[in-house]
Amino acid sequence: MAGNKVEFLEWSFTKLSESIRTKEISPVEVVEESIKYIEQTNTKINAFITVMYDEAAEKAKKAESEILRGEYKGTLHGVPIGLKDIIYTKGTRTTFGAERYKDFIPNMNAEIVNxxxxxxxxxxxxxxxxxxxxxxxxxxxxxxxxxxxxxTEKVTGGSSAGGAAAVAADMCYASIGSDTGGSIRIPASFCGIVGMKPTYGLVSKHGSMALSWSLDHLGPMTKTVKDNALLLNAIAGYDSKDPQSDKSQPTIDFSSLLGKSIKNLRIGVPSSFYFDIIQEEVLEKFEKVIDLLKSQGVEIVPVKLEHMDELLISQQVVISTESFTSLENEVSEAPEMIDDEVRSRILGGMLTQASDYIRMLRMKNFGIEMFKNAMRDIDLMVTPTICALPSDIEQRVVYFDEKKEHPRIFARLTGPTNTVGFPSLSVPGGKSSNGLPIGIQFIGRPYEETTLYQVGYALEQLIN
Structure with missing residues (x-):
């Protein structure tokens, strides 16, 4: 975004952190300049609902004092980041983007905030x-x-819209988003940043709004792949307060393979589904990325994923049913306070029969085995993140040659890994002819985020 800003706002937080560590730049200065730029820019893109002026200033002074005393905590120390407004912050309103909660102030912090x-x-x-x-x-x-x-005539993608827009516009260095069907990766792709949906159960969801408990994930949104890996290091880990948190998860340094050669890695490309409905420019950019990866000695392997449409349908039924259960009070007590389009989607879950819901949940186990089998002889898979470029604001049509689709099509290529819980990373893969970002999605086995970051980092270096 155009505007007056100091140069360090454009940096990755990895670069900024070195200047904070060596005391060349103060966290107080960083927060002051960030808030100044947010005030200047937010009127143009509406990325923030609430700016935490006093809290951020107080934390910046605390960070500065700690660093001056030699108590530097690491690369995130003193770095301003944003939270999707479904994550509870004690004493600061958490609105869910909804009228009913415009003044809701939680009395607790989400575990991710801690x-x-x-x-x-x-x-x-x-x-x-x-x-x-x-x-x-x-x-x-x-x-x-x-x-x-x-x-600014185009959508950011959703649902973690403000997080992606804020990072892309240099309003903050990173954001925490949620992803139930692609809500981190879709806006990351459309805004040209890096977004990770981690392995299901890796990051605690305690203290965040539940949309669909069997599909919800929290994850990092950043300017660079390295930043993303380091932020995931900070937020991952078992939490006994989250029933879906995985107690058996390994302790991993997600940045450990950054910069390592990707030569001889076997990367799978699905032979169907991911390319059945796709705009030509997206496909062309994907094919160029494949050529770049091949140039580094990667072996591209065709893989077969069957029954993907059924898996996608199961994801849609589950999110619809669970969202109605989560938000039943909202639609029954104050339906007029919910956006018409959103209310209609929530109410759709009321029509699901219990037997259909159970059958769709069983598809998850089928999907997990299908993905495991497909990835048995490869290291990871690569696909486009989204099958289309961003549509116009308020427009509810996406064009594919002669065919028209609803913007729900944006989640077609991201939704399946919410169902199976496999990690998925979106990284910028280039731009369209009119300058719109196009994302590339890397999909790995559970807890193999390090490999996704390894390849994502290599692609980032090749493109940059």
């Missing part, structure tokens, strides 16, 4: 979203649509 506090990160504000985290476009919020900083 982890960020331990790392020394500074939460600078709460970010806009598609209302109740239920939508692929990011233009349905009580607080107004978030606009794409790459082209």
């Amino acid at each position: 982890k960020l506090d331990v790392s020394g990160a500074i939460i600078i504000g709460k970010q806009n979203l598609h209302q109740f985290a239920y939508g692929t476009t990011g233009d349905r919020s009580f607080f107004g649509p978030t606009l794409n900083p790459k082209n």
